Amino acid sequence: MKFRYLPMTHKDHHEMLQAIGINSVEDLFSDIPKSVRFQGRLNIPEPMDEYSLVRHMSRLAGKNASYDQYVSFLGAGVYEHYIPSVVNHVISRSEFYTAYTPYQPEISQGELQAIFEFQTMICELTGMDVANSSMYDGPTALAEAASMAVAVSKKKKIVVSRAVHPEAREILLTNAKGLGYEIVEVPFVDGVTDLEKLKEVADEETAAVIVQYPNFFGHIENLAEIEKIAHQHKGLFIVSANPLALGLLKPPGQYGADIVVGDAQPLGIPASFGGPHCGYFATTKTYMRRIPGRIVGQTVDEEGVRGFVLTLQAREQHIRRDKATSNICSNQALNALAASVYMSALGKQGMQEVARLNVNKAHYAKKRLVEVNGVEDVFHQPFFNEFVVKLSRPVKEVNAKLLEQGIIGGYDLGRDYPELKDHMLIAVTEVRTKEEIEQLAKGLEGLL
Amino acid sequence: MSKEKALIFELSQPGRIAYSLPASDVPETSDLPQEFLRETPAELPEVSELDLMRHYTELSRRNHGVDNGFYPLGSCTMKYNPKVHEDVARLAGFAKIHPYQPEDTVQGALQLLYELQQDLAEITGMDRVTLQPAAGAQGEWTGLMMIRAYHESRGETGRNKVIVPDSAHGTNPASASVAGFQTITVKSNEKGLVDVEELKKVLGPDVAALMLTNPNTLGLFEEEIQVIADLVHEAGGLLYYDGANANAILGIARPGDMGFDVVHLNLHKTFTTPHGGGGPGAGPVGVKKELIPFLPKPMVEKDQDGKYYLDYDIPNSIGRVKGFYGNFGILVRAYAYIRTMGPDGLRQVSENAVLNANYMMRRLEPYFDLPYKQHCKHEFVLSGNRQKKLGVRTLDIAKRLLDFGFHPPTIYFPLIVDECLMIEPTETESKETLDRFIETMIQIAKEVEENPEVVQEAPHNTVVKRLDEVTAARKPVLRWEKK
Structure with missing residues (x-):
């Protein structure tokens, strides 16, 4: 059978065997002991032609309820936002997506410059000095931040707020087992980190204090107070931040954060069932040489012309091997490019405007929804584009009914927080209209 | 010839926009x-x-x-x-x-993940596969964390060492460290393979696992894999397969049949x-059945009614390693590839990849040092030692290829x-392309002898010339600053 990805003809095959001086390609595998040769035929489906494949894939895709058909109020770390058309056009240029890590700078200036611009944009949004070229996703970037804090402080205790994304805390636990550090969780009160409890647990042994901004419930944490507590005993202050919110909110860098991480998914990256997204990692000049992952730096060529290279590589696994503090090798460069294009498209004005729209829509929605009987306003904190309400019926039941009306309801907080049974986390971004918010309110009115 | 390209910040003019946001249909809030x-x-x-488009197009x-x-970037399989x-x-x-x-609204996505788990298990000869890890290095760490959990579950808490050959990828020892292990490096023998006698010396009750790439980074198959597997297992350790070089063995040999316990x-x-x-x-990471209880959560399962679901009920799981269910968009592409190629197509992929590599190796052998003479698999390694004696480094040869x-x-x-020089042609390149590259390498070898400056001063026609990496690292400029 012929395959369009395999150009070798019979003639090629024959000529190559001759050049090697063998009779059969089988000779090239003679060093694999018979006992470990695979004798059968792989038990996987037979090949499909291109048309059949597209049909098959379309049918699978058709079994999923997409944003195109449904009105979604689901957030909890992944958001539906406006994605300018240019984003997909740029990342579809195969000079970008069919390249690998820019090991040869002379023929990779495009990628290198794009990453340098990405680093700059992340620094601008977070208020930090240095950013890397990206991490796998927000939660793993947070785990890397904890690892780095343990490495630089030589302390073994990480204090994390329970108002940090539950999945991020789970990954932190897995990571802690490997590196042998301890994790202490701090409860929340009225939907934000309990500062009194935080003062009790953050001590001399603490490598870092971790909070999320806005936190998992959408609330804006009091970073000014948390910074004092984190730094009082010389621990690091780590903030996981939604970069879209930073178009409007005071950047964590301005509050004295040592490391800011997060996921750039809200910046032009599709939800894609949870990945690939794009972690980012930013820190201060002090820790510049301890940052994980690839970093691009500006330099000049032999003729004095500005150019860009991968730099500070002495930190990385391919040089330090078992002494490296991170094992990251590949990253999410193409999605970092998508985020760069998004930030370029939205620009200085658009990033403020989109963040402001999110705030206005979410605040309007909350006011409207708590008017509904059976919807209770539970927390009273400043919030960005997500908020929590308590329903008079289980969230799962309500969501099943909303789905019949074409609405994907909010996140069931009871999944992760037993004390928040029947609490729904609702995300309202700039793409939700007043009419759709009304539709949700009416839907809830009929159900509660 | 060098040409500078403006940064997007340098193109900026106050008042210009490249976005179109919906107008606000709700009142402005002052609650924040x-x-x-x-x-x-x-x-x-x-x-x-x-x-914007012109900037990124440029x-x-x-x-x-x-x-x-x-x-032909070796070990990266740039197909x-x-x-x-x-x-x-x-x-x-x-x-x-x-x-x-x-779950009812994502049955197609879950079906795809489930079937991909099954296909990859079959291709690797393993019992179960998790799709959660985002990259090879993360797969290594995930696998090592499972190995750690496995030993601990058997009360063997003293197994804190991982063995890697000196030819291993840098991520292997780094992943071992992040998983809390110490690394022991074993030397390769004169054939470029794991030295079994050296391995015997380091095996013991403190060894958790041996990490191996097979074919290894020299492109050579570890012929004594069964002996190695038996030795490691007898010593109570497990075998980890770094799948970076799996392009050589699809449908030809499976890590699971070679004795590996964990594969990425x-x-x-x-x-x-x-x-x-x-x-x-x-x-993705595949495991043998002894390690199934430790897989990260959630796993994708199928119930008796044919409904797909996410299983979080894995009490001994190492936990979560990445957000959500892995890089789904990437998994969709890999699934489509497996569906396109089928069992015979995948086998042909590896046969052609290996044939291409051996063809290039034999044609280049007269012009460059070939440290290991046996047949290679999907990639091979040359040495530029002969050229170095004439004052031209491998780096120079690489830069000359850019021209x-x-x-x-x-x-x-x-x-x-x-x-x-580690060369991996892959199966998707035509013989004409391979020949052009071979001729170019031969020409460069001649230039080294006759006109070394042209190689030493390369590249000559790229948008920038060689860049000052030392200054970049000593005085880092890592972002643009507004003047």
């Missing part, structure tokens, strides 16, 4: 206290949509990908990235779905998903070969 708001906006570019022209030309995969991954039913939607695959290498300028990739439109091979890796 001023103290939480930025005092100055983030200094992002202000450009029109055309300016950047793309300053970048070399597989679609531009040959990219063709099928275009139809890009189309199907962007279908709304895949790209515009949320990971927390009710790099879908962005063997299974054609694009490298994306550095990522995203995906690094001919080729991406150079991996250089100076593996660390055990001096002036190393």
